[in-house]
Amino acid sequence: MTVKIFETPEVQDFLKTVSGFEQAGGNERAKQIMHRLLSDLYRLIDDFDVTPEEYWSTVSLLNSLGGQTQFGLLSPGLGFDHYLDMRQDAIDAEAKRNGGTPRTIEGPLYVAGAPEAEGFARMDDGQDTSGETMWLTGQVRDVDGNPIPGAQVEIWHADSKGNYSFFDPSQSDYNLRRTIYTDSEGRYTARSIIPSGYGVPEGAPTDQVLKALGRHGERPAHIHFFISAPGHQHLTTQINLAGDPYTFDDFAFATREELVVEGKRIEDSAEIAKRELEGPFT
Numbered sequence: 384m385t386v387k388i389f390e391t392p393e394v395q396d397f398l399k400t401v402s403g404f405e406q407a408g409g410n411e412r413a414k415q416i417m418h419r420l421l422s423d424l425y426r427l428i429d430d431f432d433v434t435p436e437e438y439w440s441t442v443s444l445l446n447s448l449g450g451q452t453q454f455g456l457l458s459p460g461l462g463f464d465h466y467l468d469m470r471q472d473a474i475d476a477e478a479k480r481n482g483g484t485p486r487t488i489e490g491p492l493y494v495a496g497a498p499e500a501e502g503f504a505r506m507d508d509g510q511d512t513s514g515e516t517m518w519l520t521g522q523v524r525d526v527d528g529n530p531i532p533g534a535q536v537e538i539w540h541a542d543s544k545g546n547y548s549f550f551d552p553s554q555s556d557y558n559l560r561r562t563i564y565t566d567s568e569g570r571y572t573a574r575s576i577i578p579s580g581y582g583v584p585e586g587a588p589t590d591q592v593l594k595a596l597g598r599h600g601e602r603p604a605h606i607h608f609f610i611s612a613p614g615h616q617h618l619t620t621q622i623n624l625a626g627d628p629y630t631f632d633d634f635a636f637a638t639r640e641e642l643v644v645e646g647k648r649i650e651d652s653a654e655i656a657k658r659e660l661e662g663p664f665t
């Protein structure tokens with residue numbers, strides 16, 4: 384039995400009441416957005432003949448997502464984070480703010496307050512013995528190519544098992560999270576360990592949603608960056624390590640061609656020793 388009631392005046396009036404249109408006070412934008420959101424969902428229930436059982440199992444899923452603070456994890460999986468970036472790209476293009484490293488999503492795993500350093504930092508606490516040493520170096524430049532000394536470079540990434548400190552209780556606080564200020568040439572260097580890709584926890588509510596869509600919850604190995612300097616637009620971005628099976632199959636849609644980087648393997652023991660001794664160098 385299918386019934387269609389959405390277009391009836393009763394339902395349309397009911398939506399206005401629920402959205403607070405008949406009340407003074409509250410927030411006008413909240414009312415408008417809620418009215419639109421509820422209208423779209425009421426219409427969906429009508430169009431798809433959503434049953435009470437389906438509705439209540441959705442409520443239960445939302446409760447478990449919230450209870451495990453996983454909406455921030457499902458969000459990139461549903462493409463919202465990338466969609467917001469696409470809008471920001473369009474806003475920049477409209478304002479003729481062109482050039483520079485492309486932005487990509489922040490993701491849900493940033494933690495503020497990482498240890499700070501000038502020019503060079505070691506990022507790992509030495510506990511991840513299966514991690515391979517990684518040297519990471521770069522230069523912050525403005526869109527005309529001029530180096531920016533003193534730029535703030537926040538870097539965070541997963542360990543060799545794909546886990547992040549604070550979310551993985553086995554790691555020390557701020558492991559693989561550092562803030563480095565660029566040197567007089569705009570350069571920064573970090574000694575860390577090569578991260579592995581991240582996978583959404585098996586069986587978690589986010590995983591359940593992705594499974595229902597026939598999708599996986601894997602991300603390629605990646606390293607997050609926030610770059611900021613006075614007088615410049617803040618940049619949120621990541622690099623992806625080339626050669627990962629998920630580089631172009633990221634559940635969070637964060638890979639961009641220009642952000643895929645090829646690592647260079649250092650085998651020469653003299654070169655390795657020199658790096659270990661000197662630390663900060665490019």
Ligand code: MBD
Pocket residue numbers: 456459488489490491492581602635637
């Ligand atoms: C991550 O490490 C991440 O960067 C994103 C976007 C989602 C889940 C885990």
Ligand code: FE
Pocket residue numbers: 490492581605607
């Ligand atoms: Fe990440």
